Amino acid sequence: MSHKEKVSISAALAAATCSLLGTTFPASADAQEAGDWDFNTSILYYGENDDRVKDYSVKSIARRMFVDDRSLSLGLTVDVLTGATPNGAIRQDVPQTFTRPSGSGFYTVPAGDLPLDDTFKDTRVALTANWQQPLGETSLVDVGGSVSKEYDYLHLGVNAKIARDFNKRNTTVSAGFAYSMDDLDPVGGAPTPLTPMLDVGDTSNRTGDQDKDVLDLVVGVTQVISRNLVVQANYSYSYSDGYLTDPYKVLSLVDGTTGDTLLRSGAIPAEGGPSHQFLFESRPDDRSKHSLYTQAKYYMDGKVLDISYRYMTDDWEIDSHTLELRYRWPLAGDHYIEPHVRYYTQTEAEFWRLSLDDSQPLPEYASADYRLGDFDATTLGLKYGWKTRNDHDMSVRLEWYQQSGDVPGEQIIGNQAGRDNYPDLDAIIAQFSYRF
Amino acid sequence: MKRTILLIAVLFFASGCTSMGVQPWDRDILAKAEMQLTTDELEAATDDHIYFSKEASSGGRGFGGGGCGCN
């Protein structure tokens, strides 16, 4: 995903680090021997409906084992992104024109269409490195770093976690942290929040680079309940500080009665400019999140049920619930099939607005980013896996991800009521993995 | 207040667990690859990234535990 998708949500590449916190080298009987290299590689296609985002990605984790359960993991991910993303403006019954984020061009959206900005085709490269080893008789420690780069974004991060076993290794207590420093250099410069989108070539409301820091902390307990059942509970805290706004997203400034986007004052100049009045969004410069995650894995006669639940709450007043289920069904000859269901729901950020009412004073913070709105999302997927003749693991999975959102009733003004305001999402996820 | 409740929930969950478990020689099922808390790290990392990019929440998973309990 391009940074434009991420930067607006505080812990941009803490996602990379959060997944570092989350993934653990499977302590299973399939583990490898010292001197061995293990390569886990996948190719991924992610494609949204209409002309929206498409992502082609290659991900690879190479792991080398050293004596006595020590390992070095090196990860590489390359994403190629194309497609358009909602820019935050609402649909209108007339065509709309927007200045490109770079300030050096414009694009037009047909009447009735959801405004999408297709400016960026981007490539992102991410690298991770982790060293894991036992510590004493009962502990395991993992330290690592991460870096990622795309056209206008640089992330640097460090992470560390430790786990300690108790009770004949039936209980494991773990703690970890990840710290990232991200630098954002938006094309054209970051716009001053809540100032208008200007004409092509006018960068008077642009400032320069921005940055943000994210700190993630996790503590958890894993408990073996029985021969067939293991459960885990984690508490996470995340604090983001700095530039959390999406520099490319706007809100439509609308008439307080009709709800229609106000036309710009004066004629559009020859080089181009916005047709209506749009204000760049503004988010707070910090964010605190708390999450509680629980998971259970239950083995029944060859089949494995994996169920997890996560609750998240933050000081932007977003609350979310995630419920996820995977059921792995073994087939003959080391093949398996695994259906997957995920249900997600979130409430909107306190400053989420469908549009800005011209007859009201401007709020301090406002964003129309659909990812901070009130929506439900469902994923339905199926994975099929097998072992090759060389005893290597292969799998394919196909998933459908669908988001449908709601605009709080009190935010709908006038003519907006008749329209489909929330940019619902429909995406296909297809991934092929090979581990050798 | 919300945070206190969260913390209590975690502790409550963990508190009754300290004497539970299985004998070290009974971990055959727990040792299987498909019984690890994160079975497919690539899928987990991919999903974490997709959902992080499209939603307002992220992460959650922990580290360590389960498995064969060896060494």
Add this chain to the structure above:
Amino acid sequence: MTTLTNTRASLAVALLFVSSAVFAASADESNSTLDINAFRGQVVVVDFWASWCVPCRRSFPWLNSMHEKYADDGLVIIGVNVDKERADASGFLQEYPARFRISYDPEGKLAEQYGVEGMPSSFIIGRDGQLVKRHLGFKVRKQQEYEAAIVAALEENAG
């Protein structure tokens, strides 16, 4: 369990080949009692292992070399397997053959008796039948230490 049936079938054939080599010198005890007294005067290493225990892949070659080195000095190694399915144990032994005795404790009764606290575990029993040392886990870097404990037990009351 279909996989297991297939594994069993192919391993039954393999076992016919392997059994003479692997089990010739071993007492194939499927019961949970291990009569240590039968080995009085020798040093016995009782090593609990399982097919799913990754460090056991490293301990087996080492146990084999201990057997090579010290069997003539009175060292007896007994590998007690705790797999629930014999086929799993056989599968492991195919890949990591043992030159020492293998014993089977599928219900874990012997493991419980010895008070196994982690896998793998090994117990060194001296020539007088008393427990000398116990090792939890198998670390390649501690091989010298493990060997020294065996040698010490062999030299104690030797002859």
